[in-house]
Amino acid sequence: MLVKRPEMPEQRPEERIHNFNEVALGYTEEQAVIEANRCLQCKKPQCIKGCPVGIDIPAFIKNIAERDFEASASELKRTNTLPAICGRVCPQETQCEIECTLGKKGEPIAIGRLERFAADYELEKGVQIPEIPASTRYHVAVVGSGPASLTVAADLARIGHSVTILEALHEAGGVLIYGIPEFRLPKEIVRSEVDFIKKLGVEIRLNFVVGKLRSVDELLTEYDAVFLGSGAGLPSFLGIEGENLNGVYSANEFLTRVNLMKAYRFPDYDTPIKKGKRVVVVGAGNVAMDAARCALRLGAENVTIVYRRGEDEMTARIEEIQHAKDEGIHFKLLTNPTIIHGDENNWVKSVECIKMRLGEPDESGRARPEPISGTEHEIPADVAVIAIGTTPNPLIPSTTKDLQTSKRNIIPTDAECRTSKEGVFAGGDVVTGSATVISAMGAGKIAARAIDQYLRRLR
Numbered sequence: 001m002l003v004k005r006p007e008m009p010e011q012r013p014e015e016r017i018h019n020f021n022e023v024a025l026g027y028t029e030e031q032a033v034i035e036a037n038r039c040l041q042c043k044k045p046q047c048i049k050g051c052p053v054g055i056d057i058p059a060f061i062k063n064i065a066e067r068d069f070e071a072s073a074s075e076l077k078r079t080n081t082l083p084a085i086c087g088r089v090c091p092q093e094t095q096c097e098i099e100c101t102l103g104k105k106g107e108p109i110a111i112g113r114l115e116r117f118a119a120d121y122e123l124e125k126g127v128q129i130p131e132i133p134a135s136t137r138y139h140v141a142v143v144g145s146g147p148a149s150l151t152v153a154a155d156l157a158r159i160g161h162s163v164t165i166l167e168a169l170h171e172a173g174g175v176l177i178y179g180i181p182e183f184r185l186p187k188e189i190v191r192s193e194v195d196f197i198k199k200l201g202v203e204i205r206l207n208f209v210v211g212k213l214r215s216v217d218e219l220l221t222e223y224d225a226v227f228l229g230s231g232a233g234l235p236s237f238l239g240i241e242g243e244n245l246n247g248v249y250s251a252n253e254f255l256t257r258v259n260l261m262k263a264y265r266f267p268d269y270d271t272p273i274k275k276g277k278r279v280v281v282v283g284a285g286n287v288a289m290d291a292a293r294c295a296l297r298l299g300a301e302n303v304t305i306v307y308r309r310g311e312d313e314m315t316a317r318i319e320e321i322q323h324a325k326d327e328g329i330h331f332k333l334l335t336n337p338t339i340i341h342g343d344e345n346n347w348v349k350s351v352e353c354i355k356m357r358l359g360e361p362d363e364s365g366r367a368r369p370e371p372i373s374g375t376e377h378e379i380p381a382d383v384a385v386i387a388i389g390t391t392p393n394p395l396i397p398s399t400t401k402d403l404q405t406s407k408r409n410i411i412p413t414d415a416e417c418r419t420s421k422e423g424v425f426a427g428g429d430v431v432t433g434s435a436t437v438i439s440a441m442g443a444g445k446i447a448a449r450a451i452d453q454y455l456r457r458l459r
């Protein structure tokens with residue numbers, strides 16, 4: 001029995017920092033079959049428990065081991081509408097793979113890589129559309145088109161309900177399309193999986209801002225139920241001097257300009273963005289890694305991640321941190337920005353920082369970073385990207401009657417994704433705050449079941 005998984009082929013760092021093409025290239029058929037044959041096919045598989053959408057992991061892996069790749073993809077699609085996306089961006093190492101029995105003695109099965117392999121195989125060969133039962137005549141409005149909304153829409157459509165997605169932006173996919181960069185998640189992959197959902201009969205209306213074009217209360221007069229999957233797209237800032245200088249971006253704005261508005265395809269797309277030579281990115285989550293790696297690909301000579309805690313506290317996936325290091329991104333840990341200095345034209349000139357040390361745990365249970373006086377220093381920079389988190393936008397809470405919200409516009413729900421308002425359900429980042437693709441999808445699945453039960457009681 002092999003204890004190690006085959007390496008994932010990927011573009012070399014020296015090459016990939018000059019392009020936006022996908023970094024990880026995916027398993028070949030041979031690699032996928034070798035890896036699938038390492039699976040022990042446990043009688044009581046623990047891996048399934050680690051998956052928020054409950055994929056029958058041993059079953060889809062067995063199909064790969066038997067070289068029945070089509071059956072493997074169908075098995076995945078039974079419970080996961082977005083397998084090619086999840087196979088690329090899910091933090092499997094802390095979810096399904098951490099539960100794998102093989103992980104006790106060697107490397108756990110590369111569940112994510114195998115998921116990606118089977119899903120890509122199907123996308124290449126042509127996706128099978130399942131038969132849809134006769135219409136139930138119930139109509140559900142789904143706000144937003146991120147992973148929570150796409151999942152709820154697909155699951156409801158598959159049981160015969162009519163679904164209309166209302167999306168504020170001009171393209172569907174939420175963070176998958178406007179946030180996560182092309183080199184981690186090609187937009188063609190997102191479009192193909194969104195296309196599958198359209199083929200299930202889901203209508204998608206773009207440029208539709210709920211709270212402006214129609215309120216949730218108005219939607220309730222046209223639809224039998226409403227699902228809120230509007231995410232957490234409002235950026236947080238540091239609140240320090242100089243944050244309004246030219247050349248300071250929130251990570252959301254920076255990544256939207258690069259990805260959705262295609263700044264990286266200059267001169268085909270003349271999207272205004274400052275292409276910095278020396279870029280400072282504040283934060284250490286996936287968003288910060290993505291912003292730093294995009295800045296590098298836009299032509300920066302020096303990109304520095306500044307983070308007030310240490311290596312162990314960084315929240316980005318280990319793989320993304322490693323990719324950033326391999327590409328030459330500098331990490332200044334236990335360092336906090338205090339002032340952003342500007343030049344005579346109000347463009348960023350440098351970021352003043354102070355060294356930190358970790359003290360006693362704070363209310364979140366993590367060690368509290370404390371400044372060390374006398375350690376102030378400046379990092380020269382012409383662009384600063386702030387990637388320290390996001391919260392839900394206040395638009396929907398402020399335009400909906402009797403919708404209970406908690407701090408920072410979070411919409412609380414019960415375990416069935418029901419909000420305080422009759423007929424209105426919610427899931428994903430708008431309920432949890434910034435989390436993960438798969439947790440948003442897990443909420444979408446729970447909400448679909450709850451909405452179905454709710455609709456059936458309306459009869």
Ligand SMILES: Cc1cc2nc3c(=O)[nH]c(=O)nc-3n(C[C@H](O)[C@H](O)[C@H](O)COP(=O)(O)OP(=O)(O)OC[C@H]3O[C@@H](n4cnc5c(N)ncnc54)[C@H](O)[C@@H]3O)c2cc1C
Binds near residue numbers: 169428434
């Ligand atoms: C840069 C970045 C990288 C990330 N990397 C990873 C990763 O590697 N792995 C991982 O698991 N997670 C990652 N995440 C987190 C993950 O993408 C989110 O947790 C997930 O997308 C949340 O899904 P959602 O459906 O709740 O909302 P979103 O994906 O945020 O989608 C919400 C949608 O609602 C729309 N909307 C908002 N308000 C309205 C309105 N009033 N009317 C109509 N539409 C509206 C928005 O335009 C958006 O399209 C990353 C996030 C970012 C920003």
